[in-house]
Amino acid sequence: ARLERKRHAWSAPVLRSAREQAGGIDSAIWTGKLAGALLGQMYGRNQMDHEITMSKHWEMWRKSLPVSIQLPPTDWTDVEVYSSEIRELTTEYEFVRKLNNKVFDAVALLTKLYDEISSDELAKLETLRDFPGRGVAGSPVDGAEAAEPGGVAWALNIVSSRAFDERDQGHYLAPGIDLFNHDYGEAACARLDAEIGTALHDPYHGQVTVVADRDIDAGEEIKFTYNRLPSEVLLIYYGFVPEQNPYDDVVLFTDLVEALEFVYGGYLSPGDRQKAISYVLDTASGDISMEGTMIAKKTEEDFHRLKISNEGVDGRLIQALQISRVMMDKEESVGELLVKRITQKLRDFSTTLEQDESELASVEAGSRKEAILRLRVSKKRILLMAKMAIQGALQAPKPPPQGAAKAKSSSKPSAEEEDEDYEEVFLD
Known part of the structure; x- marks a missing residue:
């Protein structure tokens, strides 16, 4: 049947682990914690919490989970990832791999402790329910079994590719919601309505609903946009690179120091670097606002990931x-x-956009090589389009002031005048 706009397509409860406070824990660390919880509850030796097994939603969800899911941090080689020549991808890849390794080590340690404890002590601990990780103890951490259902690598990838992150409400899993595919624009005919605030404190409350954003015809696939994320993040955590990502970007400078040394044209000593940082932050902050109240001082974190995107x-x-x-x-x-x-940034690549596009046209669909090429093509297109637009703005003649007589001049506009023209076009 036709689904009218604002009607509900699907509703699901929220897993109790969504009680992690919004902003209180890093999403990658939370992935490790929830992967352990899933292993303990779904495959553990002793289930501590029967929420999943008691719920029809969770039982259906469990049966729908793939037997195998491969993501870069657990399954790709360093050579495959580094062939992208994209710093943001390799940095995130290394970060997640380190966190995953900590999870592997923790599970191995818990398994050892569990196996070494006496039966009498174990019975007492199980009665008191105070042995941390007894449900996850024994889960495979290496070899082929780790990537199969019940393995640690498998659980990490399930959580990473199927969890959602609401900045104001926290991280959560909702059974069935993760079965909807991702898309953008008009093709994304629905949206998520997450009401998980109560689940942060009450394990058995909280609801997530897929709501139609427009009328959806019978037989039409229902999709929504997972998140407004750059393509390398989608690859690391979800395992795919969209053909067209309106939210993709290119980081020109990872932080303020890198930008300062670029403008300076070389390395800044620690003393000069700190003086330059302080000057930029003080100048960016300003002394007082329009209303006469003090403006919150800028910090280096405010200048993290300085980027260009499809939007400017x-x-x-x-x-x-x-x-x-x-x-x-x-x-x-x-x-x-x-x-x-x-x-x-364009010269950092070993190939041109034309070479990547040509190879992409002939590569095997769904392969890792295709994902890397899509990523490179997207980044290069953003860089080249921005370069052309900026050069056009710089070369455009500056109109004379309103009411002023036109005067012929061969002098080059000042840098400040060029900046004003540029900011009018590109400041987003």
Whole structure:
């Protein structure tokens, strides 16, 4: 039957582990914790909590889980990941692998403790329900069994690829919701309505609903957008790279220090680096606001991941470059600095966009190589489109002031004038 706009397509309860407070725990660490909980509850020697087995939703969900799911942190080789030549992908890959290894080590230790404890002590602990991890003890941590149902690698990948993260409500799993596919724009005909606030404190309350964003015809697949994430994050945590991702981006500078040293043209000593950081933060913060109240001082964290995207140039990036070039008395405008940096990023790749597009057309569909090529193509397109747009803005003649007589001049516009033109076009 036709599903009308705002009607519910699916509703599901929230797993009790969503009680982790929003913002209180890193999502990757939470993945490890919930993977352990799932192993203990679904495959453990002694189930501590019967929420999953008591619920029809969870039993249906358990039967729907894939026997095998491969994600880069657990299944790809370093060579495969590093062939992307994309720093953000390799950094996230290394980070998640380190966390996964900690989970593997913890489960191995719990297994050893569980196996070494006496039967009398074990019976007492099971009665008191105070042996941490007794449900996960014994789960395979290496070899082929680790990637099969009940294995630690399998559980980590299930949670990573099927959990949702609401910034204001926390991390959660909802049975059945993860079976919907991902898409963007008009093809994403539904949205998530998560009411999990009570689940943060009460294990048996909280609901997530898929709501139609428009009328959906009978037989039409219902999809929604998982999250507004760059493509490398989707690959690491979900295992796919979209053909067209409107939320993809390219990080030009990972932090303020990298931007400062780029504008300076070399390494800054620790003393000079700290002075430059303080100057940029003080200038960006300003002294007082329009209303006369103090503005919260900017921190280095406010200048993390300075990027360009399909939507334009990050306003923080423009601000950081403008303040830095003035402080260091550089003649290059913000636009010229951006073109220079984008050119550097393109040269970091060993292939051109045309070469990647040609190879992508012939590579095996669904292969790891296809995912890497899609990722590279997306990043290069963003870089090249931004470069062309910025160069066009810099070369465009500046209109004369309103009411002023037109005067012929062969002089080059000042860097400040070029920056003003640029910001009008690209500041998002």
